[in-house]
Amino acid sequence: AQSVTQLDSQVPVFEEAPVELRCNYSSSVSVYLFWYVQYPNQGLQLLLKYLSGSTLVKSINGFEAEFNKSQTSFHLRKPSVHISDTAEYFCAVTSMNYGGSQGNLIFGKGTKLSVKP
Amino acid sequence: DARVTQTPRHKVTEMGQEVTMRCQPILGHNTVFWYRQTMMQGLELLAYFRNRAPLDDSGMPKDRFSAEMPDATLATLKIQPSEPRDSAVYFCASGPTTGTYNEQFFGPGTRLTVL
Numbered sequence: 001a002q003s004v005t006q007l008d009s010q011v012p013v014f015e016e017a018p019v020e021l022r023c024n025y026s027s028s029v030s031v032y033l034f035w036y037v038q039y040p041n042q043g044l045q046l047l048l049k050y051l052s053g054s055t056l057v058k059s060i061n062g063f064e065a066e067f068n069k070s071q072t073s074f075h076l077r078k079p080s081v082h083i084s085d086t087a088e089y090f091c092a093v094t095s096m097n098y099g100g101s102q103g104n105l106i107f108g109k110g111t112k113l114s115v116k117p
Numbered sequence: 118d119a120r121v122t123q124t125p126r127h128k129v130t131e132m133g134q135e136v137t138m139r140c141q142p143i144l145g146h147n148t149v150f151w152y153r154q155t156m157m158q159g160l161e162l163l164a165y166f167r168n169r170a171p172l173d174d175s176g177m178p179k180d181r182f183s184a185e186m187p188d189a190t191l192a193t194l195k196i197q198p199s200e201p202r203d204s205a206v207y208f209c210a211s212g213p214t215t216g217t218y219n220e221q222f223f224g225p226g227t228r229l230t231v232l
Contacts, residue, residue, distance in 0.1 A: 034220075036223075041225075042225055042226075043121070043208055043210075043223035043224050043225045043226050044160075044208070044210075044223040045223070046220060046221075046222075049220070090160065104150075104162055104165065104173070105162075105221060107159065107160045108159075109159040110159055110160070
């Protein structure tokens with residue numbers, strides 16, 4: 001079984017400051033990792049994902065996350081945040097399923113990022 | 118632009134009433150998930166279906182909740198009777214089963230308030 005821990009429930013930052021949202025996971029098997037973002041009154045949207053290959057993955061809006069297997073982490077970073085980045089961010093994990101069938105995402109509790117002017 | 122749609126977006130009802138939430142998955146997706154989101158518990162998986170068959174509904178209170186897929190274009194989540202503790206946002210997500218990863222596309226949610 002897998003589990004996800006997001007260490008910070010809320011992260012307030014000022015506009016243009018860097019931010020890191022932390023995510024640690026636990027799993028006895030190899031995993032795929034995801035970050036989802038939820039803007040107010042909306043559903044979750046996929047922000048970025050790690051499947052294989054380069055451990056550093058990037059989104060189109062400047063976020064990046066690095067898979068660290070030894071530390072079982074997948075922290076999300078952005079060097080300079082905007083007001084529009086204010087949202088809740090969810091880290092999620094699922095086991096690699098070599099049969100190709102779809103399994104469940106295990107979500108963390110979420111981190112609310114609040115960007116202040 | 119393919120999207121998961123959910124109806125209604127908001128529902129206010131009184132305790133004891135039946136509530137039905139509907140979801141239209143993205144065309145071609147054959148896996149459907151129901152989640153519940155509350156401040157206290159975060160996101161909880163209630164049930165999921167593949168090819169319209171329920172694969173896991175262990176997260177769902179069986180005495181009052183039921184989930185079905187009458188056809189490939191409609192998934193329903195029903196609560197009967199509803200209770201105030203059921204107040205939450207309910208999300209439907211759908212995904213393809215091709216490939217080796219498990220991306221899910223979420224709908225906008227149904228915000229349920231049970232008085």
